Amino acid sequence: xxxxxxxxxxxxxxxxxxxxxxxxxxxKVIKVLLVAASLVSVLTTIGIVIALIPPAGEFFSKxxxxxFLTGTNWAPLFKPASFGVLPLVGxxxxxxxxxxxxxxxxxxxxxxxxxxxxxxxVRKIFKPLLEVLAGIPTVVYGFxxxxxxTPVLQSIWPAGDGPQIFNALAAGFVMGIMIIPxxxxxxxxSMSAVPRALRDGAFALGSSRMQVxxxxxxxxxxxxxxxxxxxxxxxxxxxxMIVAIAAGGQPNLSFNPLEGxxxxxxxIAAAGIGDLPTGSTGYQTIFAVxxxxxxxxxxxxxxxxxxxxxxREVYE
Amino acid sequence: xxxxxxATGGTRIPQVAFRSAPSLAGPVFEVGSLSVFYGDxxxxxxxxxxxxxxxxxxxxxxxxxxxxxxxxxxxxxxDLVPSxxxxxxxxxxxxxxxxxxxxxxEVRRRIGMVxxxxxxxxxxxxxxxxxxxxxxxxxxxxxxxVEETLTHAALWDEVKDxxxxxxxxxxxxxQQRLCIARTIAVKPEVILMDEPCSAxxxxxxxxxxxxxxxxxxxxxxxxxxxxMQQAARVSDRTAFFTADVDDAGVRHGRLVExxxxxxxxxxxxxQRTEDYISGRFG
Ligand SMILES: Nc1ncnc2c1ncn2[C@@H]1O[C@H](COP(=O)(O)OP(=O)(O)OP(=O)(O)O)[C@@H](O)[C@H]1O
Ligand SMILES: [Mg+2]
Numbered sequence: 001x002x003x004x005x006x007x008x009x010x011x012x013x014x015x016x017x018x019x020x021x022x023x024x025x026x027x028k029v030i031k032v033l034l035v036a037a038s039l040v041s042v043l044t045t046i047g048i049v050i051a052l053i054p055p056a057g058e059f060f061s062k063x064x065x066x067x068f069l070t071g072t073n074w075a076p077l078f079k080p081a082s083f084g085v086l087p088l089v090g091x092x093x094x095x096x097x098x099x100x101x102x103x104x105x106x107x108x109x110x111x112x113x114x115x116x117x118x119x120x121x122v123r124k125i126f127k128p129l130l131e132v133l134a135g136i137p138t139v140v141y142g143f144x145x146x147x148x149x150t151p152v153l154q155s156i157w158p159a160g161d162g163p164q165i166f167n168a169l170a171a172g173f174v175m176g177i178m179i180i181p182x183x184x185x186x187x188x189x190s191m192s193a194v195p196r197a198l199r200d201g202a203f204a205l206g207s208s209r210m211q212v213x214x215x216x217x218x219x220x221x222x223x224x225x226x227x228x229x230x231x232x233x234x235x236x237x238x239x240x241m242i243v244a245i246a247a248g249g250q251p252n253l254s255f256n257p258l259e260g261x262x263x264x265x266x267x268i269a270a271a272g273i274g275d276l277p278t279g280s281t282g283y284q285t286i287f288a289v290x291x292x293x294x295x296x297x298x299x300x301x302x303x304x305x306x307x308x309x310x311x312r313e314v315y316e
Numbered sequence: 317x318x319x320x321x322x323a324t325g326g327t328r329i330p331q332v333a334f335r336s337a338p339s340l341a342g343p344v345f346e347v348g349s350l351s352v353f354y355g356d357x358x359x360x361x362x363x364x365x366x367x368x369x370x371x372x373x374x375x376x377x378x379x380x381x382x383x384x385x386x387x388x389x390x391x392x393x394x395d396l397v398p399s400x401x402x403x404x405x406x407x408x409x410x411x412x413x414x415x416x417x418x419x420x421x422e423v424r425r426r427i428g429m430v431x432x433x434x435x436x437x438x439x440x441x442x443x444x445x446x447x448x449x450x451x452x453x454x455x456x457x458x459x460x461x462v463e464e465t466l467t468h469a470a471l472w473d474e475v476k477d478x479x480x481x482x483x484x485x486x487x488x489x490x491q492q493r494l495c496i497a498r499t500i501a502v503k504p505e506v507i508l509m510d511e512p513c514s515a516x517x518x519x520x521x522x523x524x525x526x527x528x529x530x531x532x533x534x535x536x537x538x539x540x541x542x543x544m545q546q547a548a549r550v551s552d553r554t555a556f557f558t559a560d561v562d563d564a565g566v567r568h569g570r571l572v573e574x575x576x577x578x579x580x581x582x583x584x585x586x587q588r589t590e591d592y593i594s595g596r597f598g
Contacts (some may be wrong), residue, residue: 120398197431197433197435202447203393204499205428205447205502206422206448207421208421215451219439
């Protein structure tokens with residue numbers, strides 16, 4: 001060690017001694033691999049968009065865009081065909097809304113609890129448990145909704161007919177449970193990252209733990225919390241298996257969550273595994289609905305970015 | 317106020333003017349046989365001291381001797397450290413601060429705290445001041461309270477045109493004065509300060525010292541500092557702590573000497589105090 005040091009020092013008399021002696025190839029290779037890894041996801045997204053555009057474009061050359069967006073009857077495979085996508089959009093929004101009503105309060109509640117209240121031991125047990133919940137295959141959730149939640153709902157329903165066998169309520173409820181870990185885990189990460197000094201400052205002013213959580217930690221962690229909720233919404237919008245199994249396959253424009261309804265994803269899955277001939281209008285509807293879903297997700301992400309910019313509190 | 321005589325922390329006993337000792341109106345704190353443990357480690361052992369009303373008490377001593385630990389006993393901030401345990405007597409106006417029915421939140425509303433690193437909330441200047449009153453359920457006019465508080469903290473003129481901008485846009489010294497203002501907005505009786513100037517330059521430090529002297533007319537202040545001149549300049553009484561190493565090699569903080577600041581700096585009774593303040597130690 002001392003010999004290298006002294007030989008370096010000896011070399012310092014000659015010009016250019018600050019140049020490195022050997023190129024660091026290993027570092028370059030790693031950098032290329034890392035760039036490649038991040039490119040994969042970007043390229044995949046671009047690829048999906050490129051794959052969606054031609055068939056969706058062809059679809060809209062045959063079907064009026066306004067009729068597609070505002071029509072209330074979705075029967076693309078019938079004669080005469082009708083291409084009003086609202087029933088599918090309605091189904092998607094209904095199930096997503098129910099899921100969020102379940103997942104946002106419970107997920108954020110769990111996050112606040114884990115980050116602000118739980119001691120180390122509880123956190124050590126809880127976090128892995130949450131992640132197990134996230135690892136359950138969605139097909140299991142789907143059958144859980146169909147075979148457990150719906151019958152329970154039917155048996156405890158106080159008045160009227162109660163939920164149908166396929167219904168949006170059970171599907172949305174179970175989907176909400178499915179996305180709790182996503183929201184809880186991400187929100188907890190961003191709340192735990194809020195500096196302790198801010199909490200200390202708030203406690204020293206006579207705040208209760210709840211006030212520290214809601215008035216200091218929550219706003220400081222807002223961007224991460226919104227990101228967590230947005231990811232939850234994205235998962236709900238894109239979730240397919242639960243709704244295909246538990247919400248049914250019947251397009252149904254209704255505000256009644258006790259009825260069955262088809263979501264955009266459930267339609268894509270059903271039509272996609274059918275034997276629609278490539279190039280037929282029926283086939284192209286898959287891409288049109290897919291493109292619309294993509295746009296919806298995109299708009300929601302953009303909105304959330306604006307929301308965060310407006311309300312977040314940046315600590316350092 | 318006397319300007320800093322030797323900003324670099326000299327090796328001689330600083331020659332500065334001392335604040336005249338105010339009359340005592342009954343002690344604010346009485347501390348007896350105070351020990352603080354972190355887990356099994358007794359970080360501070362057997363501290364005894366009495367803190368007078370509207371006095372500035374300085375706590376000095378080498379790093380790790382437990383000054384912050386003791387300071388945090390006065391507003392029960394140690395409650396927030398899971399491993400911490402406090403034993404012994406801490407009485408506040410003859411009431412046990414650690415009594416069973418005592419609400420730590422109420423304690424902290426009466427005994428505020430300013431930290432080493434300025435820690436304004438990432439909110440507007442206005443909201444920083446309004447935070448404490450709001451969580452305390454303040455009913456009056458917040459605008460008036462904010463103006464009054466900022467004026468009190470000698471910050472109003474500097475920030476009155478940007479109350480709605482982020483507190484993080486202020487300079488470090490301004491942020492620290494904002495944190496002091498935020499503390500007095502709750503109208504506590506006592507303000508604890510843990511090295512409030514250690515992250516600041518000499519000019520910002522002088523402003524804070526000015527403010528402390530000014531606030532001591534209404535508040536009781538306990539300040540931890542590594543700056544000997546600061547202790548000498550602002551405080552009425554000074555407590556010197558150090559860490560003893562016991563037979564097992566474990567360090568325990570101890571209160572070595574606690575007396576009038578003037579006496580500590582001119583004629584300390586313990587050799588360790590003299591060594592420390594003259595820079596031969598720590
Ligand atoms: N949260 C904690 N957990 C465990 N030990 C702690 C904790 N805080 C402080 N200690 C220990 O207690 C002792 C006293 O620490 P303290 O921070 O009170 O010293 P200090 O006098 O304020 O030092 P400094 O001048 O460096 O701020 C040290 O040995 C420290 O390691
Ligand atoms: Mg300290």
